[in-house]
Amino acid sequence: MNKDAVRRHVDEVLGGPLGEDGGETHYLCPFCRERRPAGETGRLHVNYEKNMCLCHRCQWASRDLLNIVRAITGSVPKRLLRRSLRNFYDEVKSLMDDVQAGKKVRVRLPKHFTPIVVNDRNRYGRAMYSYLRSRGITDAQMESCGIGYCGDGEFEGRIVFPVYVMGSLTFWTTRIVLGGGKKVLSADDGREVSVFNYDRCAGKKTVIVGEGPFDALAFERAGYGGCATFGTFVNDSQMRLLGKLPCDELVLCFDEDAIAVAAKTAEKMARVVPQLVSYVRWRGPDADEVSKGRVKTRIRNRVNLDLEGRIRLMLGEKKGGRK
Numbered sequence: 001m002n003k004d005a006v007r008r009h010v011d012e013v014l015g016g017p018l019g020e021d022g023g024e025t026h027y028l029c030p031f032c033r034e035r036r037p038a039g040e041t042g043r044l045h046v047n048y049e050k051n052m053c054l055c056h057r058c059q060w061a062s063r064d065l066l067n068i069v070r071a072i073t074g075s076v077p078k079r080l081l082r083r084s085l086r087n088f089y090d091e092v093k094s095l096m097d098d099v100q101a102g103k104k105v106r107v108r109l110p111k112h113f114t115p116i117v118v119n120d121r122n123r124y125g126r127a128m129y130s131y132l133r134s135r136g137i138t139d140a141q142m143e144s145c146g147i148g149y150c151g152d153g154e155f156e157g158r159i160v161f162p163v164y165v166m167g168s169l170t171f172w173t174t175r176i177v178l179g180g181g182k183k184v185l186s187a188d189d190g191r192e193v194s195v196f197n198y199d200r201c202a203g204k205k206t207v208i209v210g211e212g213p214f215d216a217l218a219f220e221r222a223g224y225g226g227c228a229t230f231g232t233f234v235n236d237s238q239m240r241l242l243g244k245l246p247c248d249e250l251v252l253c254f255d256e257d258a259i260a261v262a263a264k265t266a267e268k269m270a271r272v273v274p275q276l277v278s279y280v281r282w283r284g285p286d287a288d289e290v291s292k293g294r295v296k297t298r299i300r301n302r303v304n305l306d307l308e309g310r311i312r313l314m315l316g317e318k319k320g321g322r323k
């Protein structure tokens with residue numbers, strides 16, 4: 001990654017540095033809406049050499065400076081991406097253009113969206129942070145997925161999961177935490193061309209496809225690429241998107257009540273995507289409610305479609321031989 005280009009872009013996005021000290025450049029933190037106290041410099045310290053940053057006020061931190069850019073502007077320019085990802089980027093972009101042909105969908109985050117930070121002074125922010133932690137989600141995941149919440153407005157009391165494809169916001173979905181109303185509310189547009197946590201699956205050998213964000217992030221914590229299709233229906237565009245991922249294997253892993261759907265979907269998907277396709281016969285509580293070890297064991301016991309076909313064939317032959 002070109003450090004100077006990143007720096008120029010971050011400067012632009014954050015509104016210019018306020019100071020510098022020991023290799024760190026200081027900015028006003030956009031995440032805790034820091035106001036500049038007289039005589040002080042910004043609390044968000046960015047280290048361009050190490051590609052890291054930390055706000056000393058709200059503890060928002062990242063090991064990838066492109067995450068700041070994405071969190072604030074909703075997208076990362078192609079020129080800032082790693083060279084190895086640029087082909088992938090082009091392919092996915094042209095796929096998205098193809099799918100969205102005729103109707104340019106422009107998705108915006110809810111009006112009162114606020115990123116989750118560790119030291120939030122807002123009552124909602126504190127509750128949301130504790131809730132996410134109780135569901136196993138790590139600080140690093142909150143930051144890299146750009147998870148936030150609404151403390152006001154139509155989506156008050158909800159966690160918001162933004163969905164990015166190639167660094168651009170394509171969809172978002174919410175989960176109620178405080179107050180009443182439907183458990184899940186989502187953006188009106190964009191679901192059909194979105195896969196949650198898609199970009200972060202690039203570079204993983206095995207990618208697990210789950211139903212929702214909590215599953216996806218549980219798979220990621222177990223060491224796999226983890227993504228989600230918002231329910232058990234994987235549409236054609238989502239299949240094509242998954243087919244573009246530079247991975248060896250796609251594993252469908254739905255909740256216990258949808259094993260048959262996972263098997264069916266895997267069969268359909270195997271005809272569309274170039275990767276190996278498998279599925280998991282998941283039993284018991286959802287992925288984010290069991291230990292990492294258990295998630296791994298179950299995924300290790302996945303059903304490989306080719307293998308299953310061969311087993312069926314063998315069994316068939318045996319039966320035939322017995323007559």
Ligand SMILES: [Zn+2]
Nearest residue numbers: 029032055058
């Ligand atoms: Zn901050």
